[in-house]
Amino acid sequence: MIENEREKEFLKRLWATFKVEAEEHLSFISSGLLELEKGLPADRQNQVIENIYRRSHSLKGSSRAVDLTSIESICQSLESIFKNFKYQSVPDFPEVFDILQRSVDIMENILSGQIDINISPILTQLESLKTGNLDVETLTKKPQISQSLPIKDEELPDKTGGRFAQQGIKNKIAHRSEEIENKPAEPSHLESINPPPKTKESPSTIRVDSLKLDRLLLQAEEMIYLKHAISHRIAELKELNPVFRDFRKKKTALFTHLKSLRKISSKYENQGDELVEYIESVHSGIRQLQTSLNQISRSLNADYRIFNSMVNVHQDDIRKTLMLPFSTLTESFPKMVRDLARQSSKDIELEIKGNQIEIDKRFLEEIKDPLVHLLRNAIDHGIEFPQERQKKGKPAKGIISLNISQKESNKIEIALSDDGSGIMIQKVKDKALSLGIFTREELERSSQQDILSLIFDSEFSTSPIITDISGRGLGLAIVREKVEKLGGRLNIQSQEGKGTTFYINLQATMATFRGITIETAGWKFIIPTLNVEKVLQIHPDEIKTVENRETIQYGDILLSFVQLSHVLSIPNINNTPQSLENVNVVILGVGERKVAFQVDRVTNEEEVLLKDLGKQLLRVKNISGATISGSGEVILILNCIDLIKSAISSAAGPGKFVSNKQENHTQTPHKSILVVEDSITSRILLKNILESAGFEVEVAVDGVDGWLTVKEKNFDLAVLDVEMPGMSGFQLTQRIRSDKNLSQLPIILVTALESREDREKGIDVGADAYIVKSSFDQSNLLDVIKKLI
Numbered sequence: 021m022i023e024n025e026r027e028k029e030f031l032k033r034l035w036a037t038f039k040v041e042a043e044e045h046l047s048f049i050s051s052g053l054l055e056l057e058k059g060l061p062a063d064r065q066n067q068v069i070e071n072i073y074r075r076s077h078s079l080k081g082s083s084r085a086v087d088l089t090s091i092e093s094i095c096q097s098l099e100s101i102f103k104n105f106k107y108q109s110v111p112d113f114p115e116v117f118d119i120l121q122r123s124v125d126i127m128e129n130i131l132s133g134q135i136d137i138n139i140s141p142i143l144t145q146l147e148s149l150k151t152g153n154l155d156v157e158t159l160t161k162k163p164q165i166s167q168s169l170p171i172k173d174e175e176l177p178d179k180t181g182g183r184f185a186q187q188g189i190k191n192k193i194a195h196r197s198e199e200i201e202n203k204p205a206e207p208s209h210l211e212s213i214n215p216p217p218k219t220k221e222s223p224s225t226i227r228v229d230s231l232k233l234d235r236l237l238l239q240a241e242e243m244i245y246l247k248h249a250i251s252h253r254i255a256e257l258k259e260l261n262p263v264f265r266d267f268r269k270k271k272t273a274l275f276t277h278l279k280s281l282r283k284i285s286s287k288y289e290n291q292g293d294e295l296v297e298y299i300e301s302v303h304s305g306i307r308q309l310q311t312s313l314n315q316i317s318r319s320l321n322a323d324y325r326i327f328n329s330m331v332n333v334h335q336d337d338i339r340k341t342l343m344l345p346f347s348t349l350t351e352s353f354p355k356m357v358r359d360l361a362r363q364s365s366k367d368i369e370l371e372i373k374g375n376q377i378e379i380d381k382r383f384l385e386e387i388k389d390p391l392v393h394l395l396r397n398a399i400d401h402g403i404e405f406p407q408e409r410q411k412k413g414k415p416a417k418g419i420i421s422l423n424i425s426q427k428e429s430n431k432i433e434i435a436l437s438d439d440g441s442g443i444m445i446q447k448v449k450d451k452a453l454s455l456g457i458f459t460r461e462e463l464e465r466s467s468q469q470d471i472l473s474l475i476f477d478s479e480f481s482t483s484p485i486i487t488d489i490s491g492r493g494l495g496l497a498i499v500r501e502k503v504e505k506l507g508g509r510l511n512i513q514s515q516e517g518k519g520t521t522f523y524i525n526l527q528a529t530m531a532t533f534r535g536i537t538i539e540t541a542g543w544k545f546i547i548p549t550l551n552v553e554k555v556l557q558i559h560p561d562e563i564k565t566v567e568n569r570e571t572i573q574y575g576d577i578l579l580s581f582v583q584l585s586h587v588l589s590i591p592n593i594n595n596t597p598q599s600l601e602n603v604n605v606v607i608l609g610v611g612e613r614k615v616a617f618q619v620d621r622v623t624n625e626e627e628v629l630l631k632d633l634g635k636q637l638l639r640v641k642n643i644s645g646a647t648i649s650g651s652g653e654v655i656l657i658l659n660c661i662d663l664i665k666s667a668i669s670s671a672a673g674p675g676k677f678v679s680n681k682q683e684n685h686t687q688t689p690h691k692s693i694l695v696v697e698d699s700i701t702s703r704i705l706l707k708n709i710l711e712s713a714g715f716e717v718e719v720a721v722d723g724v725d726g727w728l729t730v731k732e733k734n735f736d737l738a739v740l741d742v743e744m745p746g747m748s749g750f751q752l753t754q755r756i757r758s759d760k761n762l763s764q765l766p767i768i769l770v771t772a773l774e775s776r777e778d779r780e781k782g783i784d785v786g787a788d789a790y791i792v793k794s795s796f797d798q799s800n801l802l803d804v805i806k807k808l809i
Contacts, residue, residue: 038086042131045079048072049098050124056110057117065110073102079127090139091127097146098123104150119145237338243331244629245648250324252649257317264310271303339529343378346424349388350375353395357420360399365776367406367417368399374424379432380529386506387434387526390499394436394522395420397496402440402520405776412517414439430528437521443514448474472512476500504610504661505644507533507550535628535647535657538606538619541585544655546628546647551660553609555622557602572616574607581605582667584617588642608660615667630657642666691736691809692716696726696752697770698744706739706770713802723747727755730762736809739801742771742778750785757786766808770801 052072060068080095098120123142130137354370361368403409403418410416423435448471449463463471476496503510503524514520534549554574563570563581570581584606585591607616630645644659693715697703703719710717718733720726724746730738738756742749749769756762768789769782782790789804 035086038082038088039131041082042079042091042127045075046124046128046131048075050121053117053120053124057114059112066106069102069105069110073099073106076102088130090130090135090137093143094123094127094139094146097143097150100150101146116149119149233338233341237335237342240331240335240338242629243334244627247324247328247331248626248649250320250327254317254320254324257313257320260313261310264306267306268303271299274299339380342381343529344381344384345376345378346384347375349384349391350422353391353422356392357395357399360396361403363774364399365405366399366403368403369417369419370395371419371421373422374426375422377424377426377432378528379526383506383526383528386502387524390502390524391422391434391436393496393499395422398436398438398440398520402438402442404441426528427525432526432528434524434526435521436524437519439519442516442518442520443472443475443512444516445471448472472514475512476510501661507548533628533630534625536606536625537623537649537655538584539621539623540583540588540619541590543585543588543590544623544653545584546655546657547606547608548628548657548660549625551608551610553607553614556605556607558605559602572605574614574616577614579607579614579616580667581616581618584619587617587663587666608664610661610664613664613668615664617663617667628657690714690716692718692734693805694718694720694726694730694733694735694738696720696723696729696738696744696749697741698722699741702741702770709801710739710805713805715805723749723752726752730756730765731759735765737766737768737805739768739770742769742773742782750781753782753785753787768801768804768808 049072052068052075055068056065076095076098080092080099083089083092083095101120119142123146126137126139126142350372353372357368357370398420403420404412404414406416409418418438418440420436420438423437425433425435427433445468452463452471452474453460476499499522500510503526506526508524508526511523511525512520513523535546536549536552536555537544537546539545558572562572564572564578566578571578572581573579604619604622605616606619606622607614628647631647642659642662643656644662645657646654647657649655693710695703695706695710695717697706697719698721703721707717707719718729718735720729723740723744726738726740727747740749740752744752747755749771753767753769756765756767766788767786768791769787770791771778772792774792779790788808791801791804
C-alpha cells in the first residue's frame with residue numbers, strides 16, 4: 021500500500037516536471053515558427069530549423085517517458101518535417117505554417133487535460149507536409165469554412181527532387197479559394213483538430229537554473245555563521261553576571277572597612293558618609309545596568325530562538341528544491357552494464373529498485389563514480405561466465421541488483437548485489453600474507469568481516485590480471501574514500517558461491533555537520549563528530565610501546581597512539597616536557613581503521629559549515645576545508661581519512677618531528693620502462709605519456725627487437741603490443757617468463773584484441789595487466805603502472 025502511494029506520488033511529480041518541460045519546448049517551437057514565417061537570413065533560418073528539430077526530438081522522447089503517445093506521434097511528424105527542411109527550401113506561404121502552429125495548439129490542449137482529442141486529421145496534414153503531397157483543399161481549410169471541392173489528380177502540386185512547387189501551389193490556392201467562397205458552409209472535419217483556445221492558468225511549477233539554487237542554498241547555509249555569532253554574543257553577556265556579583269562582594273567588604281575606620285576616628289566620619297553615599301549611588305547605577313543587561317539578554321535569547329527556527333526552516337526548504345530522484349543517475353546504468361557484459365562475454369541483467377527516491381543532487385553527482393566502480397567490479401569479478409554458472413546449477417544469466425531504500429527521514433541505503441561467485445576468503449588471506457598486512461596468527465584471530473574489509477585497501481586485488489574493466493586494486497579504495505568523504509559508510513557482505521552485496525549508507529541531504537573543536541600545539545582544529553569514536557583521558561603509564569610504536573588499549577584491541585601535532589608537522593613552540601598528568605585522547609575511526617590521537621584539549625561541539633580553501637588550495641593533505649566560529653575565528657577542519665593514513669604510514673615513528681626539508685632530501689630514482697610497439701603512432705603516444713609521468717622510456721619496434729633489448733638492459737616494467745610481426749606480444753611475454761633472470765618483470769599488454777579468449781591467453785602466458793586500446797585511457801595506464809612498480 022505504501023509502495024503504491026509512493027509510486028503515485030512519484031508519477032505525479034514526474035508529470036508535473038514533464039508538463040513544465042513540454043510547455044517550454046512548445047513555446048520555443050511556436051516562436052520559431054513565427055520567425056520562419058516572417059522570413060530570415062539563411063544562417064538564422066538554419067539555426068531556427070535546427071533548434072525546432074531538436075526541440076521536437078526532445079519532446080518526443082519525454083512524451084514517450086510519460087506514455088503520452090498523442091504528443092509523441094505529432095512530434096515524430098514534426099521532427100521528420102524539419103529534418104527535411106534542413107536540406108530543402110522552407111515553404112513561404114502561410115497555410116503550411118497554419119498546420120504547423122495548429123499542431124502546437126493541439127499539443128498544448130492535450131497538456132491542459134484534453135486527452136481525448138482526435139489527432140488523426142492533423143497527423144494526415146503533417147504527413148502531407150512531410151512527403152510533399154500537399155492537398156490544396158487541406159491547406160486552405162479553416163475552422164469556419166466547412167465546404168471543400170474535390171481536387172483532381174492533375175491539380176496536385178508538382179514536386180521536383182522533394183522540393184515544394186511553391187508557385188504552383190499558390191496559384192491553385194488562389195483559384196480554389198474563389199470557388200470555395202461560393203459554396204454553402206458545412207461542419208468541417210478540421211474543427212476536431214483545431215479546438216478553441218483555452219486560457220492558460222499560471223504555472224504551478226517553474227524551471228530554475230540549478231546554479232541559482234546552489235547560490236541560494238549557500239546563502240542560507242552561511243546564516244549559520246550569524247547564528248553562531250549571536251549565540252557567542254549571548255554567552256558574552258552571560259559572562260558579565262559574575263563581574264556584577266564580584267562587585268557586590270567588594271562593595272560589602274568596603275562598607276565593612278569604612279565602618280571600622282569611622283570607629284577608630286571621628287574625624288573620618290563626614291568623609292566616610294560622603295564616600296558611602298557615593299559608593300551607594302555607583303552601586304545603584306550598576307544594579308540598574310545589570311537589570312537592563314539581563315532584560316536585553318532575555319530578549320536576545322527569545323529573538324535568537326525565533327531566528328534559529330526561521331533559518332532552519334529556510335535551509336530545509338532550499339535543500340528540498342535540490343533533491344533529485346535516483347533515476348536521473350541510474351538511467352544510463354542498464355546500457356553500460358549491457359555493453360561491459362558483452363565485452364566480457366557474459367550474460368548479465370541489471371535490476372534497479374527504488375530509483376524514485378530523492379537525494380541531494382550534490383550527493384547524486386558525487387556517488388556516481390563509486391557506483392560505477394562497484395558495477396564494473398561486479399561484472400568483471402562477481403558474475404561468472406555462462407558455462408561456469410550452468411555447471412554450478414545457476415541460470416546462465418547473472419543478476420546484478422541495485423536497490424535504493426529510505427531507512428529514516430534523512431537516511432538512504434544503497435545496496436548493490438550480484439549472484440556471482442562471491443569473495444573467496446582464502447584468496448584474500450593468501451594475498452594479505454603475501455603483502456605482509458597480517459601474520460598467520462593475526463589472520464586466525466581476525467573475523468571474516470575484518471578480512472573482507474582488506475579488499476578496500478588501495479594495494480589489494482586478488483585478480484590474476486589487471487584489465488580495463490577492473491582489477492587495478494584502486495577501484496574499491498576509491499569507492500570507500502568517496503563514500504566516507506560524503507559522510508557515509510560502506511559495508512560488505514559476501515558468501516562464497518552465492519554472491520556479494522555492498523551497502524552504502526548516506527544522508528539524503530548534504531546538510532551541515534556536527535564537529536568537535538580541539539587544540540594542539542597552539543592551533544585550533546575541528547574534527548567531524550561522525551569520525552570520533554571516543555574522547556577520553558588516560559594516564560601516561562597506559563601508553564605502551566609495541567614494535568617501536570606507541571599504543572594504548574581500547575577495549576579488546578591495541579590502537580596506535582600518536583600526537584596530532586606530529587602528524588600535522590606542527591612544532592611545539594613551547595617545548596614543554598610531557599606532563600605526568602592525564603593526557604587528552606581522541607579516538608578517530610574511518611571504516612575498520614582506528615587511531616588514538618593525543619591533543620592538548622577538547623573544547624566544545626557545534627554545528628559546522630564546511631568551506632573549501634579556494635582554487636589555489638584545492639587539495640591540502642589532512643585538511644578538508646575551514647569554517648568560521650562564532651567569535652570570527654577561521655578554524656581548519658581535519659580530513660579524518662587523510663589523517664588516519666598519515667598516522668599509520670608515518671615512517672618517523674611516534675614522538676619524532678619530521679620537517680618538510682628533511683622529507684625533500686629523499687629523491688625517488690626514475691623507473692625505466694620498455695615499450696614494444698610496431699605502430700610508430702602508438703609508440704610515440706606511449707613514450708610521450710610515460711616520459712611526461714617521469715619515467716625513463718626505451719622503445720622497440722617489434723617483438724624480436726623487444727626480446728633483444730630486454731636481454732641487454734634492465735627495466736622495471738614492459739609495455740607490449742600483442743599483434744606484431746616476427747614475435748607477438750603473447751610470445752614475447754611467454755619467453756620473458758621462461759627466463760629465470762626476467763621472470764619477475766611486470767608486463768602490461770596494450771592491444772586492440774578484446775575477446776575473452778585473448779584475455780584468457782594473456783593470463784595464461786603470464787601478463788600482469790591487459791588493457792584494450794578501444795577503451796584506452798592514459799590515467800588508467802599510469803594507475804596500473806603505479807600499482808605494479
